Amino acid sequence: MVDDQKKALRFYTEALGFIKKRDIPMGEHSWLTVVSPQEPDGTELLLEPLGFEPARIFQKALFDAGIPATMFKVEDIQEEYRRLQGLGVVFKMPPTQMGPSTIATFADGCGNYLQIFQV
Amino acid sequence: MDFYEQEVRRLGAMLYPRPELSRRIVQAKEYIDRQFQGPVDLSSIAGKAFVSKFHFLRLFKQHYGMTPHRYLTEVRLREARRLLAEGLPVSQVCGAVGFDSVSSFKGLFKRYWGRTPSTLKKAILKTGPAEKE
Numbered sequence: 001m002v003d004d005q006k007k008a009l010r011f012y013t014e015a016l017g018f019i020k021k022r023d024i025p026m027g028e029h030s031w032l033t034v035v036s037p038q039e040p041d042g043t044e045l046l047l048e049p050l051g052f053e054p055a056r057i058f059q060k061a062l063f064d065a066g067i068p069a070t071m072f073k074v075e076d077i078q079e080e081y082r083r084l085q086g087l088g089v090v091f092k093m094p095p096t097q098m099g100p101s102t103i104a105t106f107a108d109g110c111g112n113y114l115q116i117f118q119v
Numbered sequence: 120m121d122f123y124e125q126e127v128r129r130l131g132a133m134l135y136p137r138p139e140l141s142r143r144i145v146q147a148k149e150y151i152d153r154q155f156q157g158p159v160d161l162s163s164i165a166g167k168a169f170v171s172k173f174h175f176l177r178l179f180k181q182h183y184g185m186t187p188h189r190y191l192t193e194v195r196l197r198e199a200r201r202l203l204a205e206g207l208p209v210s211q212v213c214g215a216v217g218f219d220s221v222s223s224f225k226g227l228f229k230r231y232w233g234r235t236p237s238t239l240k241k242a243i244l245k246t247g248p249a250e251k252e
Binding site for chain 2: 064065066067068092093096097098099100103105113
């Protein structure tokens with residue numbers, strides 16, 4: 001869920017490298033999805049507008065607790081960390097080893113934390 | 120520190136109390152990722168991690184949910200699928216991913232992917248000559 005679809009689209013495409021898949025007008029908002037450029041027919045990530053008050057409360061509760069809304073696997077987390085920092089992304093948790101995984105958390109600027117991980 | 124970060128640190132300390140040991144297990148896994156095409160001696164990998172073979176097996180399973188041998192087999196079978204999708208013959212793929220025996224490769228492949236290498240290859244490629252077995 002995102003509090004601003006235009007802002008979210010910019011972040012998810014320009015910073016995270018997804019590409020826009022669908023942008024279907026639905027009144028005030030859009031059915032807006034992005035996909036991986038490596039798998040354009042693969043899983044679509046929906047950038048859903050916050051149009052339901054309980055959803056806003058849920059999103060804020062997750063954000064206040066620092067819980068990521070979702071997570072993405074990366075091949076080289078240190079490289080991705082440096083790349084995203086260079087684009088101005090603010091990390092809440094730098095790459096941190098947890099057993100076989102290394103995880104890092106950052107804000108998407110639209111009300112969510114996201115996590116990247118390398119296994 | 121927020122709730123999530125506290126939980127990450129708490130679970131990390133509980134599940135992986137020795138970060139240096141975890142790092143060595145991760146390095147062992149990365150060694151398998153790089154060297155799977157050739158013979159992989161799991162005893163010597165355990166030695167490089169400075170743990171006994173038994174301890175290594177237990178720690179690897181704790182970290183990755185499977186034994187190192189199982190992991191090695193899976194890495195080989197995933198690469199095999201990729202090579203078959205490029206059109207390579209089954210016998211060539213077998214050797215390229217580190218299996219010594221075509222028959223055991225085929226058996227493992229079918230158990231893992233649900234189809235024989237040639238059947239899966241045909242399905243992926245859809246066109247081209249059928250692979251002779």
